[in-house]
Amino acid sequence: MKVTFKIWRQENRNTKGAIKEYKVDGLTEDMSFLEALDHLNELLVLKNEKVIAYEYDCREGICGQCGVFINGRAHGPHDNITTCQLHMRSFKDGDTIVVEPWRAASFPVLKDLIVDRSAFDRIMEQGGYITAKTGTAPEANAILIPKEVSDSAMDVAACIGCGACAATCKNASAALFASAKINHLNNLPQGHPEAHKRVQEMTYQMELEGFGSCSFTGACEVECPEGISITNIAEMYAKYTKAKLFG
Numbered sequence: 492m493k494v495t496f497k498i499w500r501q502e503n504r505n506t507k508g509a510i511k512e513y514k515v516d517g518l519t520e521d522m523s524f525l526e527a528l529d530h531l532n533e534l535l536v537l538k539n540e541k542v543i544a545y546e547y548d549c550r551e552g553i554c555g556q557c558g559v560f561i562n563g564r565a566h567g568p569h570d571n572i573t574t575c576q577l578h579m580r581s582f583k584d585g586d587t588i589v590v591e592p593w594r595a596a597s598f599p600v601l602k603d604l605i606v607d608r609s610a611f612d613r614i615m616e617q618g619g620y621i622t623a624k625t626g627t628a629p630e631a632n633a634i635l636i637p638k639e640v641s642d643s644a645m646d647v648a649a650c651i652g653c654g655a656c657a658a659t660c661k662n663a664s665a666a667l668f669a670s671a672k673i674n675h676l677n678n679l680p681q682g683h684p685e686a687h688k689r690v691q692e693m694t695y696q697m698e699l700e701g702f703g704s705c706s707f708t709g710a711c712e713v714e715c716p717e718g719i720s721i722t723n724i725a726e727m728y729a730k731y732t733k734a735k736l737f738g
């Protein structure tokens with residue numbers, strides 16, 4: 492299998508980047524997309540050229556590190572998978588594949604396809620925790636949680652912090668990410684003590700980081716590999732209003 496990769500190359504956050512073209516042969520449709528990039532890098536090493544920088548860890552859709560735009564779509568052409576779960580069988584022999592880093596001012600490019608997503612870490616620092624007493628583990632059934640509450644919390648706990656939502660949004664809003672993290676903890680009894688503080692401080696940090704406002708276009712929901720629903724954003728803002736009134 493032979494494809495033409497058009498890949499964003501950028502030395503660092505202070506330099507201008509550009510798309511560079513690479514014709515790559517010797518691929519198979521069973522290769523993952525990242526294995527195809529690995530193959531390209533091996534060819535670049537043989538030619539004594541600089542390898543392409545891209546990020547990954549788990550390569551199984553868990554860590555959220557691998558996200559890139561592939562032919563203009565976050566994580567590639569399929570719904571509900573991450574870049575590392577994409578395979579070359581999704582492309583045809585002779586295809587041209589354009590690969591770019593996340594595009595959002597709050598995610599500056601560090602090198603090639605790697606962006607700085609530490610803005611998400613700083614949002615998490617403002618409320619991505621609960622307060623729990625140390626000591627022996629509590630009895631498993633000490634806090635009974637209704638099934639629909641635990642289901643709603645677990646649905647949003649699936650967020651892997653990949654950043655596709657903010658990168659895809661025309662306003663570069665991080666509202667889907669923040670709402671997933673806030674609703675996960677605020678909906679569970681263990682998260683109630685900090686609930687009002689959490690929603691106010693995490694949304695405030697989101698603004699400080701320069702992410703835009705949500706205008707409910709729904710683009711984030713379409714590109715989220717974990718299928719996080721946009722209804723979480725409405726729920727987050729309802730919680731925010733309640734916190735402002737009663738917090």
Ligand code: SF4
Pocket residue numbers: 649650651652653654655656657667668671711714715716717718719
């Ligand atoms: S909400 Fe979805 S797209 Fe956004 S960071 Fe979480 S997993 Fe990624």
Ligand code: FES
Pocket residue numbers: 546547548549550551552553554555556557558573574575576
């Ligand atoms: S490398 Fe971990 S989600 Fe893709």
